[in-house]
Amino acid sequence: MKCHIPLLLTAAWLFATATAAAEPLRITQLQRCGDVLDDKQLTFCVQASGLASGDWQARLNGEPLQIEPRSGADDLIRFQLDADDAESGPLWLEQNGESSNPVWLSLGSSYVLAADEDEVVENADGLTTYLNLVSVIIEEQHDGAEEARQLAEKYDAKVVGAIPPLNTYQLRLPASNLDERDAAVLRLGNEVSVDAVVIEESGAEKNIERDSDTASAKENEEWASNRLMDAVNFYQRRLKGEENTIKTHPIRLGLIERDVDFDAPDFAGYTGDCRKDKSRTCVYARDAGKADGHGTTVAGILAAGWDDGGNSGFLSALDDVGPGFDVIVDRSSDAGITANIAASVNLVQDGARVLNWSWGIHRIGAIDVKGDPIDSLVRSGIAMSGYEELLEEFFLWLRSEHPDVVVVNSAGNGSSFSGRDEYRLPSSFITDQLFVVGGHQRSNENVSVDDPQYAIRRKASNIDMRVDITAAACVRGSTPTPHEKGAEHCGTSYATPLVAGLLAAMLSINPDLEPSQLRMLLRRSAMTIGEEHDFEPMEADDLTAPILPSERGNELNNPDVGHSARLDMYKALDLAVQSLDSVR
Incomplete structure (x- = not known):
């Protein structure tokens, strides 16, 4: 790759102190800058910590970038790439034998500015x-x-x-x-x-999405309600060994989040050239300042190292037999919902098959299931109308240009109705490519895992027919100390990546599965939750769209019919393997 990249380095970095040099080498920002409308010569700005005086190297897609350092008037590393000579991929820094966290550098043309x-x-x-x-x-x-x-x-x-x-x-x-x-x-x-x-109506956002009801007391049984460990065991057992004839395929996921803490033990193993091991899960993200951030927790459900520092990742558990999952954490700029869509467009163009949207908004005036007004994550009517049009354009483009991509969205934590388009976005959109996930928690009932009473809805989780499936809403977050027990975080934000990760694993088995087929397999494999509602629940308190006879082999008297759907990760993977028979 031929790149001529002029860099501007600060005098402060050229004469960094020994104290600064002791900091771990981290990239904290990577953004388009200069003329962001120039689609030929792309200018990027990088902000790093822990960069000492002396020589250092930047790498893009593993290739060294030839740089010309000189003193500059600002505190950013600036460089240009010729769009015709480069490809989107991971960028990281190296100095004195140490590598920084890799961040995803996209050559996509979508970028909007955040307000000062x-x-x-x-x-x-x-x-x-x-x-x-x-x-x-x-x-x-x-x-x-x-x-x-x-x-x-x-x-x-x-x-x-x-x-x-x-x-x-x-x-x-x-x-x-x-x-x-x-x-x-x-x-x-x-x-x-x-x-x-x-x-754009974008102000300070909560660092951690937290439900208002009491945290679950049975933390070890939360993911058991979705058979996560059974799914890991099935993937490893079914795809390992000489007798295995299933070829897996690498899958790329995009997480619309700000950053990830690479100082946390959960992510310490992802620095530098992660892809030198083709079968492992890789994480690309800006570095966060602390381990309990929203992005770190969401990414941790997919990719945290096991038994290292609080969280554990579903996809990282598949590394021994996996095809190499890419988890790209990117939110472009901090320009609110518009930036979320811009980053999503770039990620899709860079090959993401699954997008995780652990976010959503309510219109002012939205009410919860008790009739009380919702006062969090609200926007004005005029802003909501603009967002709705932007989201509509996105999904129309997705259907036309990228019909194989799926978006997994959190139902929300307003104890309200996820499908009312006058009140909730983006979960209210009706499209095969949008999956909506509600949140549940372990009940106090001493019943088997497949019993409808094994789990109950989180009180704050949004509900109604637009919700496709529920998943465990509580997770232990990452910690800065190895083997330390992390704080519990709860919300539909954390149920969503369980479904996104599962869809990625299913696609790694059968990449030809279309969004409508993925939804069918999710619903066919689902366990039940809640009471039977006979398709017309009283007071609109259905948790998800009720399971239909067509999702149970057209058995009208099947006991699952009429119940809401609860994620079964093990059975969904099994059905993904079975789906290969139809194309062989």
Whole structure:
């Protein structure tokens, strides 16, 4: 690979102190910078900690990057890549025999800017909103880039970001207050070429998604309710040995999260060139400052090392016989929902078959199952309408260009209704490519694991017919100390990666499975949870869509019919193996 990469290094790094050199070498930020609309010469900015004075090396996809260090006026490493000469892949730094965490460098063209502190204000609903950054979705019959430039000229704005596959472009408006912004948004929305305007409402977010009800007392039985260990044993046993004739396939997963703590023992083994071992699970992410962050916990359910520091990963348990799973943790910039979609587009274009969306929002005015208003993760009506249009464009693009990709979304923790599109996004979308996951916990009943009463719904988990399946909502988080017991985190955010990881494992067995077939296998293999509701539950308290006779071999009297669906990881893998018979 031929790359000419000028770098700007800070004087502080050239003369780093011995104390700084003692810090572990970590990449804490990797973002597009400079002209983010240039799709030929791509500029990236890297922020690192623990980089000492002296020589160091950057590697992309294992190949060394030839660099020209010199002093700069800022605190970032900047470099350029020729899009025609490079490929998306892991980037890491090396110095004095030490390697940093690998981060995923995407050459995708989708990127939007996050607002600075002085570019956000509080609106009439008391929500933090972007003052001068909005995105316009251009009607598909128009050249989006050209139309965005014309709109920018007309409104004395500037095009500063883009999601080209969705014909979406970010504008910086000359607005100094909300009245000016809202007036410009109204005028933009009335343009013939504009389908919708996306207003970003993004403020401080909770570091850990936590249900309001009491944590489970039977932590060791949470994952047992989904037969996780049985699934691990089945995958290892069925795919190991000379008699095995099943060829597995590497699968790439994208997690829309900020970062992962590589100082935690759960992730310490993922630094440097992870892919030198082709069969192992690899994690690519920016480094987090502490082990109990949301991204670290979600990623840990998939890839944490076993018995190292609090969490344990389903996919990492398959390393002995696995095909090599890539877990890419990326959220692009911190520009809220719009950035989530931009990062998702890039990940799909980089080959991700499964996206994990452990996030969602409610409209102001949404109510829970008791009729009380929801006061967390809420957005205004005008923001929700823009997000809905953006999500619709994403799923239309996904169906048209990448029909084999699945998105796994958390049902939410508002004790509300996941499928009401006027109140909840994105779980309310109806598409074969979107799987919605609710959360359950171990009950106090002394019954077998396949009994409907073995697990009960988490009180905070959203419910209704749009939820495809429930999974264990509680997990032990990673810790900074080896073999230390981590704090318990609960929420549908942590049920979601159990399903995402299982789908990846199923696809590694049979990559030809389509989203509708994956859903069918999940539902056919599911255990039951809750009471039988005969398809018309009273007071809309169904946990998931009820199991149908068609999902039980058309047996009208099957005892599972009418119950909600609970994840069975073991049986789903078994059905994935059986599905190979239909293509042999």
